[in-house]
Amino acid sequence: MEQTKCTCGHINPHGTIFCESCGRPIEENKTQKLLDMRYEGSARRSQTYNKTFIDKIWNFFSSVKVGVWLIVVTLIASAVGTIFPQEMYIPPTANPADFYGEEYGYAGKLYYLLGFHNMYGSWWYMILIASIGISLFIASLDRVVPLYRALKKQGVTRHGSFLRRQRLFSATSGTEVADEDFKIIKENLVKKRYNIKEENGNILAEKGRFSRWGPYVNHIGLIIFLFGAMLRFIPGMYVDEVMWIREGETTSIPGTDGKYFLKNEQFLMEVYEKENEKEVFGEAIDRVGNGMAVKNYQTNVVLYERDHTMIAGDDTNLQKIKDWKIRVNEPLKHNKYALYQVDFKLNEFKAMSFNLIDKETETNHGKLTVELRNPQKMYELNNDYSVEMVSYFPDFFFDENGDPATKSKIPNNPAFVFKMFSPEKPEGEVAFVAIQQNIEPFGNNQYKMTFAGLDTANVSGLIVRKDLTLWALALGGLIFMIGVIQGMYWNHRRIWVQKIDGEVMIAGHTNKNYFGLKRELEFIVGNTSITTPIDQLDKENPKEIVETKKVEKEG
Secondary structure (H helix, E strand, O other): OOOOEEEOOOEEEOOEEEOOOOEEEEOOOOOOOOOOHEEEEEOOOOHOOOOOOHHHHHHHHOOOOHHHHHHHHOOOOOHHOOOOOOOHHHOOOOOOHHHHHHHHHHHHHHHHHHOHHHHHOHOOOHHHHHHHHHHHHHHHHHHHHHHHHHHOOOOOOOOHHHHHHEEEEEEEHHHHOOOOHHHHHHHHHHHHEEEEEEEOOOEEEOOHHHHHHHHHHHHHHHHHHHHHHHHOOOOOOOOEEEEEEOOOEEEEEOOOOOOOOEEEEEEEEEEEEEOOHHHHHHHHHHHHOOEEEEEEEEEEEEEEOOOOOOOOOOOOEEEEEEEEEEEEOOOEEOOOOOEEEEEEEEEEEEEEEEEEEOOOOOOOEEEEEEEEEOOEEEEEOOOEEEEEEEEEEEEEEEEOOEEEEEEEEOOOOOOOOOOOOEOOOOOEEEEEEEEEEEOOOOOOOOOEEEEEEEEEEEEEEEEEEOOOOHHHHHHHHHHHHHHHHHHOOHHHHHHEEEEEEEEEEEEEEEEHHHHHHHHHHHOOOOOOOOOOOEEEOOOOOOOOOOHHHHHHHHH
């Protein structure tokens, strides 16, 4: 692009509205009385280049409208994601593909198909977040670079048309202004904490320039915050997993890639008893019922670490790290992981025992025990008797077709299909066995399975958390607030005082709060013969842009 040389000798980039040095308009716009001072009239890349594919991408993301629409779409998507619970909040044993349809009908199926069930981890949501970050970066860079260049190169002496087309302006005949007036003006400017530059008797007073960078500091904070949010989807940076562990069980801690294991030594629960506790707990106890309320529940655990030389999946020869008592608000912490006690379940079914009985003679031919979490396929009994587990339904119910099915993998209501082998029945007999149910689907059997005992175990509900992104979120939030304060409580004010063609012109500009600048100008020129600048956008002022004492006297 060709550069434009001003009459003052300064070379301006193509697209500049008025000279960066003297302020003389590059192209006259007679319909616009006041200058457009956004970005100091400097040339922005998005407004001057539109040829290559890179230019078009840059121009697209530099648009404020595009950025606003990206934010609106993201907010709408986030709102839709709250209509039904996210996948992390549904029962851990439920299949998401079936859960949403069964619970919420067609809307739930559509919710799942569109990926809203795991919205914050979906690829399209990540693209939206990344697009907002790219828009913030490009829009900021497109504006802050030319703005910085224009403010750095601005001259003290400005063209007359630049001063006349400022919002606050006045002109006074030079014959009425004494040298003492300039001295008073400079003293008043110092009192108002302006930085003063002089050139050939002309004055440029400026303060609060740093406030112009407030919005861009905001953008930096938002970009860092969004970066921190996206870091959560990098493996190992963020973990928020639910873990159910039974008494006596040793299992791998989710989110640790098999590095850490936890053993549940014992689950303990203390309760308030209405007769023995103070009346202050009475209402809480009555709400729970049975005259009891939970006072404390904790899990006594042992934390182990798997040696990196061990084969994956091998949980033997684990190295003990520590013993701990996990209570509410007293988590187990190690190597940036934290395990919190959040829930419990008492007396969950652990194992069920059955006897193989001859129905005619009532002879017991052996006992078998089914581990409900890890049942065997075959059970060998006395002599030539054995039992095969054909099917297992941990949470049994009959579906709409009348067939046995399971709601989950949790053994809340276990049921079994057994095949019983004996010398008399070498091909086996089939029986369906559930709690208080014993069905023989293929006619009367010679043998039956009878209930012989039940083992239960308490289960602890823990949440495993690890967050290595907090520093980015905190830093981004801090920088954002600094930008808010920087742009909200300060403003960039400039005052020009010049002698041009026998007149003393004074003009003022601020990025906001013109009323405050006008009050300062009244103080600055108050004890001088210079006319106080007027607001040229004030409807109560005369239509003429320039108003001088000379004109007033001649009138």
